[in-house]
Amino acid sequence: MNEIQKDPMFEIFISEAKEIVNSLERTFIDLKENNISLDAVASEALRLFHTLKGSSAMMGFNDLSEVCHKAEDIFVCVRDRKMIPKDLDEFILNMLRLVDFLNCQIGCLEGFEKSVSNDNIEDILTELNKSLHEFVDNVSKKETRYYIKLFFEEGWEMENLRAFLIVQNLKNYVKILEYQPSDIENNMQSAEKIKKDGFLIVIETPMKKEDVLKLFENFAWIKNIKLNETLEKSVQDKEEYSNQSNINYTNKLINVNIEKVDKLIDLIGEMVITFSMIVQHPEIKGDENSGIKNLTIQMSKLIRELQEVAMSMRMLPLSSTFQRLKRIIVEMSTKLQKPVEVHISGEETELDKVLIEHITDPLIHIVRNAIDHGIESQSERLQKGKSKVGNIYINAKNSGSEVIISIQDDGKGIDKEKIIKKALEKELISSADDISENDLFDLIFLPGFSTKEETTEYSGRGVGLDVVKNSIQKIGGKIVIESSKDVGTKFTIKIPLTLAIIDGMLIDVNGNIFVLPLNSIVETFRFEKTQIISENGVPLIYRRGLCFNIVDLNRIFFTGNMLSKIKQYYLGILVTNGEKSAVLLVDNMISQQQIVIKTLPAILKKIKGISGCTLLGSGQIAFILDVDSLLER
Numbered sequence: 001m002n003e004i005q006k007d008p009m010f011e012i013f014i015s016e017a018k019e020i021v022n023s024l025e026r027t028f029i030d031l032k033e034n035n036i037s038l039d040a041v042a043s044e045a046l047r048l049f050h051t052l053k054g055s056s057a058m059m060g061f062n063d064l065s066e067v068c069h070k071a072e073d074i075f076v077c078v079r080d081r082k083m084i085p086k087d088l089d090e091f092i093l094n095m096l097r098l099v100d101f102l103n104c105q106i107g108c109l110e111g112f113e114k115s116v117s118n119d120n121i122e123d124i125l126t127e128l129n130k131s132l133h134e135f136v137d138n139v140s141k142k143e144t145r146y147y148i149k150l151f152f153e154e155g156w157e158m159e160n161l162r163a164f165l166i167v168q169n170l171k172n173y174v175k176i177l178e179y180q181p182s183d184i185e186n187n188m189q190s191a192e193k194i195k196k197d198g199f200l201i202v203i204e205t206p207m208k209k210e211d212v213l214k215l216f217e218n219f220a221w222i223k224n225i226k227l228n229e230t231l232e233k234s235v236q237d238k239e240e241y242s243n244q245s246n247i248n249y250t251n252k253l254i255n256v257n258i259e260k261v262d263k264l265i266d267l268i269g270e271m272v273i274t275f276s277m278i279v280q281h282p283e284i285k286g287d288e289n290s291g292i293k294n295l296t297i298q299m300s301k302l303i304r305e306l307q308e309v310a311m312s313m314r315m316l317p318l319s320s321t322f323q324r325l326k327r328i329i330v331e332m333s334t335k336l337q338k339p340v341e342v343h344i345s346g347e348e349t350e351l352d353k354v355l356i357e358h359i360t361d362p363l364i365h366i367v368r369n370a371i372d373h374g375i376e377s378q379s380e381r382l383q384k385g386k387s388k389v390g391n392i393y394i395n396a397k398n399s400g401s402e403v404i405i406s407i408q409d410d411g412k413g414i415d416k417e418k419i420i421k422k423a424l425e426k427e428l429i430s431s432a433d434d435i436s437e438n439d440l441f442d443l444i445f446l447p448g449f450s451t452k453e454e455t456t457e458y459s460g461r462g463v464g465l466d467v468v469k470n471s472i473q474k475i476g477g478k479i480v481i482e483s484s485k486d487v488g489t490k491f492t493i494k495i496p497l498t499l500a501i502i503d504g505m506l507i508d509v510n511g512n513i514f515v516l517p518l519n520s521i522v523e524t525f526r527f528e529k530t531q532i533i534s535e536n537g538v539p540l541i542y543r544r545g546l547c548f549n550i551v552d553l554n555r556i557f558f559t560g561n562m563l564s565k566i567k568q569y570y571l572g573i574l575v576t577n578g579e580k581s582a583v584l585l586v587d588n589m590i591s592q593q594q595i596v597i598k599t600l601p602a603i604l605k606k607i608k609g610i611s612g613c614t615l616l617g618s619g620q621i622a623f624i625l626d627v628d629s630l631l632e633r
Contacts, residue, residue, distance in 0.1 A: 011257060013059050017106050020052045025099045026323055032092050032330050033342075042078040043173065043211055045095075049075065050172055051218055052102075064105050070125050071098060074132070083132040089334050091131050094124050096327060143204045145177070146212055150199045151224040159194040160184040162221055167201065173215055174205035198226075258353065261313050268307050269501060269596035275303055276593070276617030304594070307501060315350040315497075318396050318405075321360050322347045325367050325394060332371045339389045340375060346396035351403050355495055358475045359405070362468040366407050366491050367392065369465075374411030374489055384486055386410070402519065403497060408490040414483040419443055438579065441481040445469040473628055476517075476611070478578040494578060504595040504614075506622065507573070508588035509553045510560060513622040515595050515614060520627040522574040522581070524589060529563065529570065539563065541583055543574060549582045551630055556609055562587070580631040597624065608632075 027044050030036040036044075053068035077083045085091035101121045150166070152159050163184045170176055180200040181190040205212065209227065216222055278284060279296055326342050333340040351359075375381075375390035382388055393408040416437075423429045423443050443449060447466040472479050477495035496502065496519065504515040525543070532550065533540045539550040550572070554560040562570070562585050572583040595614045604610065611626035 010059065013055055014106060014110060016055060017052060017102075020048050021099055021102045021106065022320060022323070024048050024102075025096065025327060028092050028095045028099070029323065029326055029330055032089070038078065038084060038088075040211065042075045043207060044214070046072060046075040046079060047173065047215065050169075061105075061109065064102070064109075067098075067101070067105075067121060067125070071128075074125070074128050077129075077132055085131045087131060091128065093331060093334060094128050094131075096331065097121075097124050098128075143175075143206050145202065145204050146209070147228040148201045148203065148212075149226040150201070150216070150222055151226075152194065152199075152221050153223045154195075156221040157191075159191040159199070160188060161191075162219075163190075163194055163199045166199075166216070166219060170201070170203065170215060174203040174207065174212070177202040177204060256313070258314070261310070265310050265314065268303070268310050271303060272307065272501070272594060272596050273615050273617070275299065277619065278617075280617035307594075311352075311501065312350075314353050316353050316356055317348050317350050318356065319347040321356055321363065322394055322396075324360065325363060328364060328367055329371060329392060332368065333390075336371065338371060338375050338377060340371060341389050341391050343391060343393045345394075349396040349398060349403060351495070352497060355475055355497075358471060359477075359493070359495065362471045362493075363405070363407065365465070365468050367394075370407060370409040370411065370489070374409040374413070376412050380412075398497075399494075402494050405493045405495070406490055408488060410488040413485045413487055413489055414441065414444070414481070415485075416440060422449065441483070444481075445479075478628075480578060502595050502597060502624075503592065504624065505573075505592050506590040506616075507553075507584075507586045508590055509586055510558045511587075512557075513590065513616065513620060514553070515622050515624045516573065516575070516584070517624070517627065518592065520575045520577065522576055524571070524573050526569045527572055529567075532563070541572065543583065546581075548574065550585055551582045552585045553625075554585070554587075556630070575627050575631070577628050577631055582631050584630070595624065 024045060027036065027041055027048075031038065031041045049068045049072040053065050053072060056062075056065035056068060098121065101124075150163070152162065156162065160181070161184070163179070167176060167179055167184075179202070181187070181193050184190050184194075184199075203212075213225065213227065216225060279300075284292065284296070322344050326344065329340055329342050332338075370392055371390075375392075376384070376386075378388040381390065391410045393406070395408075396403060396405045398404075419440055420429070420432045420435075424432070426449070428443060428446065428449075429435060445465050445468070449466070469479055472493055472495065475495055477493055480492045480494075481489065482492070483489040503518040505518055505521060507514050507516055527541060531541060533542065533547065539552075540547045541550055550563075552562050554562040571586050571589060573586060573589070574581060574583050597612045598614055600610065600612055604613075608629045609626055610623045611629075612624040614622055614624060616622050
């Protein structure tokens with residue numbers, strides 16, 4: 001890490017730059033979906049590019065500042081000269097490419113990406129300029145006069161210079177008629193007057209009131225705004241304010257380095273382990289004093305609450321990820337000439353930042369498949385009696401300790417005949433008979449499996465859904481497919497809220513303690529040996545109207561046989577991963593508690609059936625069972 005990356009100002013710049021670029025991307029996607037007018041986009045993009053240009057120049061990143069300046073010029077033409085793009089779709093795609101370039105440049109500054117040449121972006125900027133042409137509008141927009149009074153937060157000092165900065169910024173967007181005090185540039189005493197009476201600005205602009213208020217969002221020292229709109233041109237008494245809009249700006253958000261949050265969570269994890277050790281200590285455990293017991297209960301509640309607050313700091317809404325998916329759909333639908341409408345719900349659902357990073361690529365791949373494989377061409381949809389505009393539904397919701405994300409299209413569905421044909425060619429199955437729908441869909445998750453006959457920019461290379469499934473399973477998730485011919489396909493992904501701390505059940509197997517994730521347990525029960533059925537040497541048990549395989553953990557990890565022990569009854573735990581279920585055979589069930597997940601040493605990562613480890617209150621290490629791996633046996 002170089003010196004500038006250690007600078008706190010650099011961290012703030014990077015954070016703000018990313019927010020600006022995300023806002024630009026969202027604005028252009030809204031324009032594509034007709035959720036916003038071109039005039040509003042011009043004003044918003046001009047404001048965002050101008051802000052990024054200024055902060056980049058201040059930090060000395062002149063290349064980034066220069067690109068923003070040229071992009072700014074394009075939207076000055078749109079806003080002031082009333083120029084419009086000849087091809088709006090192509091204009092939006094080029095703007096999204098510009099957003100990609102800015103993202104790469106920011107990543108390069110962080111040291112995460114290689115330096116990007118400016119040659120391609122110069123071509124894009126030239127193309128954007130050429131795409132604009134004059135638009136004659138006989139109906140001139142009526143300008144509105146606004147009286148704006150600003151009040152500043154206490155403690156910032158130099159109010160006159162801060163007012164001057166605001167005035168200079170506003171000149172880029174509106175016509176400034178006057179401001180009071182008028183001597184803010186050269187009279188330091190005007191700062192006291194601003195403290196006492198506020199700062200008055202009179203402007204004229206065709207912008208709406210909401211857009212005018214947005215111009216002040218980046219000035220952290222503004223405490224309160226009073227805005228009065230008058231349509232008459234004559235100057236009225238500036239102290240008579242009717243129809244006032246008050247906005248209080250309070251800094252409720254602070255930027256915190258993610259490494260600090262991770263460190264905090266690690267420390268809380270150690271606190272959970274240490275507290276568990278204290279509770280398990282013989283002197284505490286054997287003390288019958290109710291006062292001490294009450295204190296430990298209270299302390300346990302406080303630690304859990306602290307842990308939940310800390311974990312929530314690493315939780316982020318899925319809105320940015322869903323925005324990226326929408327962006328990909330917009331680009332692909334334009335290139336493939338398949339008009340698609342995107343329906344998003346649950347984007348406010350929060351997920352651990354680490355998990356979001358893991359699921360983004362799988363979600364992108366599923367969305368690409370939906371457009372390339374699923375959604376038909378316009379003529380094909382019309383022949384089937386469908387609307388020529390396809391639909392993709394992206395949804396997220398919380399379900400207990402999991403988040404469920406679904407991506408659904410109304411396309412042609414998965415061609416089961418093609419899958420069977422391909423599977424027979426690859427000798428993955430010997431016969432098409434007796435293969436269930438779930439097993440059939442599982443075939444498309446195999447490496448190198450693709451039913452696409454032609455290789456395109458998006459598919460046909462046999463690289464895809466196997467990577468998707470592996471990525472989701474690595475974070476303890478599950479993926480399920482539902483599909484009907486000419487109705488569509490739905491991918492449902494279930495993932496845990498976080499990877500750091502889980503609720504688990506401690507179980508005893510051959511005198512060793514293991515942890516079984518609580519969200520995989522269906523029920524626990526006792527049974528006698530006579531209830532066991534054997535089929536081809538495989539032990540089964542009848543439960544809940546179904547037969548389940550018995551998985552002997554003693555045999556898997558210690559080459560023993562629990563069923564060979566003579567017992568009055570045996571303990572079974574019915575577990576599931578959503579697709580498969582089995583009964584785990586254990587010696588004892590100890591307790592339920594929170595588990596801090598620790599990474600396995602490299603030498604143990606190849607052992608099937610184990611996903612991680614944890615440190616118990618006794619100081620003993622316990623392995624966390626991998627239910628998916630156990631069910632595959």
